[in-house]
Amino acid sequence: MSGDEDWMQALESWTVQELDDVEWQVYANAWPADYERPAVLWRLAGVETKSGNAAYGEETRRYAGHVLGRDPAEEADAVARLTSALSAAIKLPLDAAQRRYLLVGETVADLKADAVATGQLSVALSRKNRRLSETAPLMRGVAFQQKEG
Secondary structure, eight states: OOOHHHHHHHHHHHHHHHHOOOTTTTSSSSTTOOOOOHHHHHHHOOOOEEOSSSSEEEEEEEEEEEEOOOHHHHHHHHHHHHHHHHHHHHEEEEEGGTTTEEEEEEEEOOTTTTTTTSEEEEEEEEEEEEEOSSSSSSOOOOOOOOOOO
């Protein structure tokens, strides 16, 4: 299972690429005392796990995105751009070399939400995780029956 730092780093890297603007700052977890506008802050808002089978389970993490522009128009534009891009992305690279990705789920934007306290963006990222268990059943054999005729 990947730690939250890996997931957060993937989301931060994707955001930097998507905004494609050196003026935007991207922060994780909390606003620093000396943050600069325009900026995006991502923070973990919730975690859900689902039992799949004996070998795999699924973990979903919901992130809140706080977007602070220099003015309301820049803020709204960035929220719209990020929401559209997340919806189109389908997956974010977690470790591209090992072909590990985070699936992008529901993405919601609320332009009326407080940018500092609540955040205007919400995105669900998920990943299937292999369970390391000694209690998983082993396959004893495979029955193969050839169809005649």
